[in-house]
Amino acid sequence: GIQVEQSPPDLILQEGANSTLRCNFSDSVNNLQWFHQNPWGQLINLFYIPSGTKQNGRLSATTVATERYSLLYISSSQTTDSGVYFCAVEAGTYKYIFGTGTRLKVLA
């Protein structure tokens, strides 16, 4: 089955810093999403981005489907950005496969 790898696994930033999270996948995908999981476990939709580039405030994402990777950019990070970021892909099997996540901690 399709493999999803995220890097880095852990990231500590000072408030105001920028960061880039990466998601590599091993096969063509139909759907790709980025989520932020808050401390209470809720998965919050950030981007639905099987290809192309999108922006939403301080966050933006780019998926290069032909090269099988996606990037999530966080600019001017805030303490509320802390949590786990997941990339999830669906490759025609109706199930999303999640990466292992990037654990982000933003220090005040």
Next chain:
Amino acid sequence: DAGVTQSPTHLIKTRGQQVTLRCSPKSGHDTVSWYQQALGQGPQFIFQYYEEEERQRGNFPDRFSGHQFPNYSSELNVNALLLGDSALYLCASSWQNTEAFFGQGTRLTVV
């Protein structure tokens, strides 16, 4: 729009018991999927329901079963609970097989 709602939010069960978790999808969505998330790991796909049928199943034993009702809501049933079934159970809904939206989860503890 209420989004995806799950109940209960927390649950404690004893080994060997059975449990039923419930999910109401986001308005306009017709597809419901269930995921299990163990501590420190990413969510793992259990199964997906569409048109009241199980359309796809992950690598979970038959102790895990489900149902989808005509109003698209869904239940996840787990029989003969094991300690290893302790996890956060997440429900996701989507229209057809596009962007998935997740509920807040049910945290199950088996003692």
